Amino acid sequence: MSKDHGPSIKNDEQYEELRKQGMSKQKAARIANTENSGEKGGKAKPYEERTKEDLMKQARKIGIEGRSTMNKEELIKALRNN
Structure with missing residues (x-):
């Protein structure tokens, strides 16, 4: 328990x-x-197939700091490391 x-x-x-x-x-x-x-x-698209806007929403949802200045590749790396 x-x-x-x-x-x-x-x-x-x-x-x-x-x-x-x-x-x-x-x-x-x-x-x-x-x-x-x-x-x-397992039903979500891989990060590489998502738009930058979708990645920004996900980053905001989980509280990644500095996301507004990140490009798509940096957002993917930050999401994977969080």
Whole structure:
């Protein structure tokens, strides 16, 4: 049974697993709090097939700083490293 991390963490089980894998508290919380967290993915287009505007929206959603000055390649790298 997973520990209850309170209202700040939407998916406690996923959060704990990500922490066990060595992710920071901030990154694990961000992933565990995304919509549909824990559901099987794989339906999204690869970043390279998305528009810069779509990448900007995703970067804004997860809080990447400095995104307004990034080109498409830099946005892709930042999204993958977050």
